[in-house]
Amino acid sequence: MESCSVAATPMNSSSKLDKNDDGQSVDITAYRGLIGSLLYLTASQLDIQFDVSVCERFQVNLKLSHFIVVKRILKYFKGTQNVGLWYPKDSNFNLKSFLDVDYAGCKIDRKNTCRTCQFLGDHLILLVLQETDFSCYVYN
Structure with a gap:
């Protein structure tokens, strides 16, 4: 992923994710690991929260189309590493x-x-x- 291109948006607005029962199956362990890591990142990268939650729904019946969307979120994250929320230790966080x-x-x-x-x-x-x-x- 170090040499991959950067995506402008975390998810393509024209594609709709669904169950895709006819699609090619993918390793579920790697997908769940990526989803878990992305869920951790949503604490500071709120712009990917909706897209990660959409992908999270398909952990049971995972297909290649779902994995491609997660890879696009990673490509987007690569281009926005310097963007995020900063929570100072002594700030009012209520x-x-x-x-x-x-x-x-x-x-x-x-x-x-x-x-x-x-x-x-x-x-x-x-x-x-x-x-x-x-x-x-x-x-x-």
């Missing part, structure tokens, strides 16, 4: 999360509203405001 959910609160369209925010120390790192359809079932 993660606070706040969640407000109202299930089918709107009486007109029975929409579910969800609001969440997460703070790392004093800094907002995630804010989600979402309204989705909600099916209400009454059981007698």
